[in-house]
Amino acid sequence: MPSLPSPPSNFKSLTYTQPSTTPHLTHQPLTPPSPNELLIKVKAAAINPVDLQLWGNPLIGWLAGKKEKGIGRDYSGTIVGVGSELKGKWEEGVDVFGLFSRPTGGGTFSQYIKVTSADPICKKPTCWSHQEAAAVPLVTLTAFACLDWLPPENKVDGKRRVVVAGASGGVGMWCVQLAKKLYNCHVTGICSSKNADFVRRMGADEIIDYTTQDVAQTLLSNLPNGRKFDEYIDCVGGTEMFSYWHDLLHRSGAYITIVGDKTSRTSMGGPATYFTYPSQVLRYLQGWIFGPRYANVLLYSKSGLLEQIADLAGKGNVEVVVQEVVKGVLNEGSLAWKKIFEFMEGGRVRGKIVINIE
Numbered sequence: 001m002p003s004l005p006s007p008p009s010n011f012k013s014l015t016y017t018q019p020s021t022t023p024h025l026t027h028q029p030l031t032p033p034s035p036n037e038l039l040i041k042v043k044a045a046a047i048n049p050v051d052l053q054l055w056g057n058p059l060i061g062w063l064a065g066k067k068e069k070g071i072g073r074d075y076s077g078t079i080v081g082v083g084s085e086l087k088g089k090w091e092e093g094v095d096v097f098g099l100f101s102r103p104t105g106g107g108t109f110s111q112y113i114k115v116t117s118a119d120p121i122c123k124k125p126t127c128w129s130h131q132e133a134a135a136v137p138l139v140t141l142t143a144f145a146c147l148d149w150l151p152p153e154n155k156v157d158g159k160r161r162v163v164v165a166g167a168s169g170g171v172g173m174w175c176v177q178l179a180k181k182l183y184n185c186h187v188t189g190i191c192s193s194k195n196a197d198f199v200r201r202m203g204a205d206e207i208i209d210y211t212t213q214d215v216a217q218t219l220l221s222n223l224p225n226g227r228k229f230d231e232y233i234d235c236v237g238g239t240e241m242f243s244y245w246h247d248l249l250h251r252s253g254a255y256i257t258i259v260g261d262k263t264s265r266t267s268m269g270g271p272a273t274y275f276t277y278p279s280q281v282l283r284y285l286q287g288w289i290f291g292p293r294y295a296n297v298l299l300y301s302k303s304g305l306l307e308q309i310a311d312l313a314g315k316g317n318v319e320v321v322v323q324e325v326v327k328g329v330l331n332e333g334s335l336a337w338k339k340i341f342e343f344m345e346g347g348r349v350r351g352k353i354v355i356n357i358e
Contacts, residue, residue: 004092007039007080012330013110014337015068023337025330026068030112032081037114038090038121039081042357043130044325045108046074047340048138048170050269070107071337073100076124076133077113077357086117095124097133099141101301108134109329109337111357122306125313132320135170135352140309141299142258143174146233147183149254149295161227163188163219163248166235167204168195168350171258173321175233176202181317182308185230188222190215195350202319216244229253237262237269242283251291260296271296321351329355 007030015026033039051071076097082090090096098121100108115121120141124133150160162179166172167189179185180203189204196207208218219229228250232241237259241248245255260273261280273296274280280296287294312318328336340353 004078004080007041007112011111013068013070013106014072014329015070015107017068023071025332033083033114035083035085036116037081037083038079038086038096038116040075040077040096040113040115041080042075042077042108042110042113044076044134044354044356045072045110046134046138046352046354047072048074048352050138051107068106070110072108072110072355074134074137075100075108075113076128076130080112095130095133096121097124097128097130097137098122098303098306099137099299099301109355109357111330118301120301120303120306122303122310125310127313127316128320131322131325131354131356134354135320135322136309137306138299139170139174139352140178141301141305142171142297143178144302144305145297145300146171146175146256146258147178147231148300149256149293149297150183150185150231151252151254159184159186160230161186161188163190163229163232164204164235165190165210165215165233165241167191167199167202169235170352172233172235173199173202173351175235176204177318180204181312188219188229198321198350216241216248219248220244223248231256233257234259245292245294249292253292255287255292255294257296258298269296270298322354323351324353326353326355327358330358 009030010027011030013026014023016023079090079092079094079096082092098119100113100115101119120137153160162185164172164175167176168191176187176189179187187204188206189199190208190210191199192211193209199207208215229248230253232249232255234257239261249255259269261277262269262273283294326336326340328334
């Protein structure tokens with residue numbers, strides 16, 4: 001492997017200091033990795049709704065204090081430094097992708113990052129560009145967390161029946177792909193008519209257009225021989241379906257959400273909403289006792305799951321979708337970050353928004 005140029009003495013990152021303050025460039029000294037760290041030169045990074053939510057979250061601001069806080073968790077890049085404890089397992093020059101999992105510290109909108117062995121990381125498949133690889137970690141690890149709630153295969157036809165609400169979004173499209181291609185499920189995708197062909201391409205067997213159809217009634221009318229669904233995956237939030245969830249899901253089925261009862265895109269979702277929407281706690285307890293189960297889940301932080309995705313990619317069994325690649329975010333005086341935030345706040349992203357790190 002050809003030798004790599006020596007890293008610079010300092011590097012640039014897009015950071016902020018208080019919730020909702022304007023992001024700005026920070027110049028920081030670049031130090032060697034500690035024994036349990038890898039130093040990675042970032043080539044591409046991706047944005048997720050949680051990045052906007054963390055940016056404006058006062059709790060994260062309090063936890064981090066006055067320190068600079070970074071933006072972004074997904075990345076793809078090249079290892080340029082290996083800590084002493086990781087030598088033999090990793091080497092310089094290897095292209096990797098992964099999840100940077102410290103929300104109160106630095107982020108991946110940065111020229112360099114340091115990750116530890118506890119952070120999910122995987123060798124980048126050669127069939128993916130850095131931009132494609134950066135679009136994968138958080139959404140796929142979240143999709144695995146959702147699908148882990150599937151009940152055992154039924155004895156009728158071996159196929160479990162899954163509904164994915166928000167099927168064209170970052171997590172939704174991976175729930176569709178993995179449910180179909182890894183778990184052998186029958187998948188119903190809920191999306192708008194303009195995204196119907198896209199969701200079918202991801203593997204959905206049936207489509208429900210929420211803009212023209214009554215979702216609950218359409219699902220109820222699609223129950224074959226009265227057989228209920230095995231899992232309903234909610235990637236959009238809200239409470240509209242809870243009048244029907246016992247009619248749609250059998251007792252050992254599961255209603256799994258990554259958002260919770262909230263509908264605001266700027267407030268934190270996930271299990272944190274158990275505190276802000278306590279009715280979810282009652283729903284969770286009732287589900288475990290009487291069924292169907294209910295849970296608000298976070299991603300699985302496991303490198304092995306990224307390795308599964310990389311293997312599927314190498315076989316051509318999954319597709320990465322990048323809607324937009326934004327350049328110039330780390331240029332001096334650039335306002336390119338505004339374009340990224342406008343995309344995310346619009347709430348109509350198909351796949352992922354990725355930035356190039358020059």
